[in-house]
Amino acid sequence: MAKDLFANLDLNLLRTFIILNQERNMRKAAERLFVSQPAVSKALQRLRDHFDDELFVKTHHGLRATEKANQLAEYIAPLMDELACAVNHTNEFDPAELDMTLKIAISPFILSGIAKDLFNAIRREAPNVQVQLLNWSKSTIQDIVNDDIQFGLNYSIGHAPKELLQKRIIEDSFKGYVRADHPYPRDFIEIDDGVEFEIATLIAADWNSNQSLSEKIMRMRGHEPNIVFRSELPSAVIDVVKNSDIMFPGSSYLNLDTHPGLRSLDIYFGKVTIDTEINAIYHHKNRNSATTLWLYKLIKQILINNNP
DSSP, X not given: OOOOTTTTOOHHHHHHHHHHHHHOOHHHHHHHHTSOHHHHHHHHHHHHHHHTSOOEEEETTEEEEOHHHHHHHHHHHHHHHHHHHHHTTTSOOOGGGOOSEEEEEEOTTTHHHHHHHHHHHHHHHOTTOEEEEEEOOTTHHHHHXXXXXXXXXXXXXXXXXXXXXXXXXXXXXXXXXXXXXXSOOOSEEEGGGGGGSEEEEXXXXXXXXXXXXXXXXXXXXXXXXXXXXXXSOHHHHHHHHHTSSOBEEEEGGGOOTTOTTEEEEEEEOTTOOOXXXXXXXXXXXXXXXXXXXXXXXXXXXXXXXTOO
């Protein structure tokens, strides 16, 4: 008969195991558990004895999980999350009691359009929170993995690591923006007409770092786009467009329809399928976090309210 490993297992050890697997660092694990490093080392030794496996091996970069540890984490982590959720179910979450720095990384296509409303909504419900709204950068994915950023908002990211969840919030729509007195006569543009324009694009790390959406779609239609300007700053793109004949395909959440000096063009994509889902992006371990769920609900409502 197989040995019953669960019968005499101290469940506190499983929590230590999960934190070690997430952090891969003894010091960080001790800080999260509010215990000393020797206490974590002692718990790890008990885990090793219990499962008859090294579980975590020291390397120059921290701890490396063994195959046995990876298998255990895959099974145990979701169960521990469910257990925590069940235990905390009766506790009322009150964002007014939060006292922390809240870091939220947002795509530059969206950030400036919702920053004011998002800040005001957070401050209204969580007045003791310091809000940091960050432009999504090349390091954001790793920052979310490392818990340095609690929440992200971006379009679908195909190369996101398995630790991160991407949860759809809403579908975005794009328009073309040109200067108010641009000679183009119509108030709409077919995607095939894009070849008539020089184009400016906004660089959004992890989504269009190498190729913008407009470039991708035009190439799908057999056209070579004439991209003449790219920037990470919406203000720079807007300034260039206002003073040239360049066209800028941008998110409706940039709220440029009433921007002085610009006019918008509806873009007709024909039968081309485009993916412009805006997703909440956060660490898998935080999927049942009351703070994460509160932020998701708050941001979703703001995006719905601002949806053109």
